[in-house]
Amino acid sequence: MYLSLSDWTSRKAAGPGRAQDVAFKASPTVIALGMVSLLTDISSESVAAVLPLYITSALGLSMVAYGFFEGMNQSISSVVRIAAGYAADRSNRPKPIAAAGYGLSMAARAGLLFATGFGGILAVIGLDRIGKGIRTAPRDAMIQHASQPEHLARSFGLHRLLDTVGATLGPLLAFVVLLLVPGDYRTVFVISLAAAVLGVAVLALVVPDRRLDAPAPSGPEDDGQPAGAPSPKLRVLVRGPLGRVLLAAGFLGLLTIGDGFIYLALLEQGQLDARWFPLMFVGTNVFFLLLAVPMGRLADKTSRAGIFVLGHLALAGAYLCAGAGNSLVFVLLALALLGVFYAATDGVLAALAGQLSPAGSTSTAIGTAQTVVAVARLVASTGFGVLWILLGSTGAMLIAAGLLLVLVPAAWMLVLRPGNRPAPRRRAA
Numbered sequence: 368m369y370l371s372l373s374d375w376t377s378r379k380a381a382g383p384g385r386a387q388d389v390a391f392k393a394s395p396t397v398i399a400l401g402m403v404s405l406l407t408d409i410s411s412e413s414v415a416a417v418l419p420l421y422i423t424s425a426l427g428l429s430m431v432a433y434g435f436f437e438g439m440n441q442s443i444s445s446v447v448r449i450a451a452g453y454a455a456d457r458s459n460r461p462k463p464i465a466a467a468g469y470g471l472s473m474a475a476r477a478g479l480l481f482a483t484g485f486g487g488i489l490a491v492i493g494l495d496r497i498g499k500g501i502r503t504a505p506r507d508a509m510i511q512h513a514s515q516p517e518h519l520a521r522s523f524g525l526h527r528l529l530d531t532v533g534a535t536l537g538p539l540l541a542f543v544v545l546l547l548v549p550g551d552y553r554t555v556f557v558i559s560l561a562a563a564v565l566g567v568a569v570l571a572l573v574v575p576d577r578r579l580d581a582p583a584p585s586g587p588e589d590d591g592q593p594a595g596a597p598s599p600k601l602r603v604l605v606r607g608p609l610g611r612v613l614l615a616a617g618f619l620g621l622l623t624i625g626d627g628f629i630y631l632a633l634l635e636q637g638q639l640d641a642r643w644f645p646l647m648f649v650g651t652n653v654f655f656l657l658l659a660v661p662m663g664r665l666a667d668k669t670s671r672a673g674i675f676v677l678g679h680l681a682l683a684g685a686y687l688c689a690g691a692g693n694s695l696v697f698v699l700l701a702l703a704l705l706g707v708f709y710a711a712t713d714g715v716l717a718a719l720a721g722q723l724s725p726a727g728s729t730s731t732a733i734g735t736a737q738t739v740v741a742v743a744r745l746v747a748s749t750g751f752g753v754l755w756i757l758l759g760s761t762g763a764m765l766i767a768a769g770l771l772l773v774l775v776p777a778a779w780m781l782v783l784r785p786g787n788r789p790a791p792r793r794r795a796a
Contacts, residue, residue: 389517391664396513397522399573400506401529406566407469408530410476410559411495412537412652416645417545417555418492418627443493444500444741452504452734455579461505461730462576468502469570471495473563479556504734511721511729512579519722520671523714524663528656531709535652537562542645579729608782609723609732612672613739615778616716619679620743622771624751626651629705632689632760633698647702654706662710663718671719672782676775678711683771690764716740 451468455461475495482491507523514522541555548554630647666674681704688701717733724732754763 389515391518391521392515393525394510394513394515394522396575396577397510397526398529399569400510401526403469403566403570403574404506404526404530405533405536406562406569407472408533409537409540410533410562410566411472411499412534412648413541413555413559413562414476414479414492414537416538416541416648417552418488443496444503444737447497447500448504448734448738448741449731450734451501452508452730452732455505455508455730456728459578460576461508461579462570462574464730465502465505465509466567466570468498468500468505469563469567471498471501473560473567474498476556476560476563479559480553503737504730507717507721507733508579508730509574509577511718511733512577516722518664518667520663520666520674520715520718521660522663523718524659524661524710527659527663527710527714531652531656531659533562535649535656538645538648538652542649545645546642579727607723609720611782612675612716612719612723613736615672615676615781616736617739617743618774619676619771619778620740621747622767622774623679623682623740623744623747624767625744625748626705628748628751628755629685629689629701629764632764633692633701635760636689636691636693636697647698650699650702651705651709654703655709658707658710659714662707663714666711666715666718670783671715671722673779674711675715675719676778676782678708678715679771679775679778681705681707681711683768683775686764686768686771690761690768 451464455464458464472495475491475498478491478494479488482488510523510526511519537559540558544551544554544558626648630644633647634644662674662678685701685704685708688697688704692698692701716736720732720736721729751763751767754766757763758766
């Protein structure tokens with residue numbers, strides 16, 4: 368019998384207490400940040416839900432072009448994630464950094480009203496993704512600091528639940544607008560801008576501007592380092608258990624393709640009408656929001672690293688459904704499995720990175736983890752677009768599923784085998 372990573376982090380942060388021994392209390396800061404993300408995701412996902420069809424149908428671009436666009440969507444934000452996380456750690460003030468990111472995304476929404484053609488849309492979406500890259504790590508560091516260490520993944524799950532409510536409402540609003548007025552993308556863009564403005568307002572007026580080293584009733588301990596200590600260099604972050612988690616996340620990310628590919632394959636296999644395409648985003652997000660908190664609670668009680676790795680089995684199942692299914696049952700099952708995958712990985716990876724980070728480097732560690740995954744997904748999406756062209760949707764999906772099923776056990780051994788356990792850190796006397 369050996370300790371899981373959640374055991375190390377719980378003992379590191381809260382002594383002998385375990386998640387099941389301490390009552391969960393939702394932090395007002397986590398809820399406020401969840402509301403910011405809810406409004407921001409209404410803004411971003413209402414646009415994202417119509418882009419795959421717009422690119423491949425209206426603009427007539429190939430699947431290779433769409434794969435590159437999907438990967439760029441993931442990777443553009445990665446360019447600034449580590450730098451934004453480092454800036455938040457160095458300044459010890461994550462809120463202004465996060466606010467700058469949310470502000471850029473809001474500006475991008477305004478730009479959509481004036482952009483014309485693929486180049487203009489790509490430019491404003493790129494600006495939005497840069498904003499996302501700037502805001503994500505500082506925001507997650509605020510969540511980590513405001514949360515109970517014993518329930519860290521559960522707190523991230525609560526935030527992701529609220530975030531996913533917005534990610535569900537956004538595509539639903541886009542679907543209703545285009546159903547009532549086909550082709551009325553401008554109204555979708557106006558709704559997107561209004562939601563972004565409200566999100567920035569909530570962040571500015573409701574979320575407290577606290578320093579990461581300020582005393583908090585349930586925050587993580589500091590390992591005895593002085594307040595405001597500079598962040599460790601990147602090479603220090605990638606040592607030990609955090610480095611192994613980053614390595615596993617990167618390898619698994621190489622087989623994590625964009626959701627749009629799965630939805631397009633389901634559309635093709637299930638022979639569905641294209642007008643139902645935005646509702647696939649809704650379906651995945653419904654399952655995600657239902658499972659985000661329970662999956663975070665399970666990760667806190669068992670193994671955060673284990674839940675993160677095993678969540679990729681659900682992704683492999685979604686690939687199999689998208690590649691081999693030809694009925695509505697397979698469509699629904701694929702959306703459910705994709706929701707399980709996000710519930711088991713999204714907030715859990717942020718919780719892992721935050722808890723395994725050296726003192727004074729929470730934002731940097733989270734940003735590094737997100738960058739590793741984003742860059743890997745750029746490679747995955749571009750490569751999968753080529754595979755789709757060569758083998759078709761069915762062959763490409765089945766190959767991706769098979770490779771992922773082989774890689775999951777290797778990732779499990781990398782992060783959870785007994786020889787990979789560090790000694791728990793102790794509070795300085």
